[in-house]
Amino acid sequence: MNDDYYQQNAQRFYDDTVNVNMSVLYEPFLAHLKPGAQILDAGCGSGRDTRAFSDLGFEVEAFDASAELVERARQLTSRQIEVMRFQEMTAVEKYDGIWCCASLLHVPETELPEVMALLARALKPGGVWYLSFKYGRGEREKDGRVFTDMDEAALQGLAAGSGIKVDLIDIWKTEDLRAGRDSEIWLNILLARRA
Template structure:
């Protein structure tokens, strides 16, 4: 189940979030994902936000299923980028062998730790053999709200890699960094591309 307060924050700040995260060319993580997905492949942008990444995937020749729990984000994705995004939560991930790739860039960190294994299992099932999964999350060990009310689950690197392996993924080398988010707070993060 989506956290209502987190969704409300994204609904009211969708336009400013778009200004914060949107770019004209893929960053290194999106480029690695694009390079790993089969040409012309079908991908899911899980927690697509304002749709900028989905637009770059589309422009790279991929078929994109863009979903987000925030109606504000879905609106921006449609109006700003022409992405046919739809409202959906992590619990709506169903099906088997549907996608060549799933992109969950700093979205699944809003799921509870208790729910993460279930979500990862659903993503693994939805990926075709040979598919890839990208996840980005913040580093830490707690579950808490940030200064603007969004709920976060933080993961240590070994914890996240263990969850991915337990779900049947083969994680590649993680990338670590530090950046400022919508709240204005600096945070350490980890991104991992895994083979299904």
């Protein structure tokens, strides 16, 4: 369902997201990384964040499940970006930072523990991980897409239930940064993998 949506609406999604200024969310994440650190942009969408991190001197790898979005992200970033789903992650202790901005929210709730464990495994000990979900609880469908919403309690339960060895650095709420979407609330999470 989500794959069909992004294949059919790739250009609209790209246009709506590519120029959003995300620096207020980059700062807490990047504060924990050394210059030149290796970042994975997991579920990169338009490629906006991949480009921003690359422009700041970080080594960035990226993937997205939508071939249409990957093509646009490749054009934007001039980087090799993979067509891949979270469930296909095989990296082990490779990344200093993982960025999951508005991407894990499309993983079905029953699959999130496994996906979280795969991503945590890809993070180096001591590495930092940013995640964001629309604020709420449970699964819902809207405009041909399925969303898994999270609140603080649901997120803590998910982290505990997945058996991943991470510590919470920070958790906070923000309004949507896209024009005309300020009534939507996001839950932002910053985690660190235990050394």
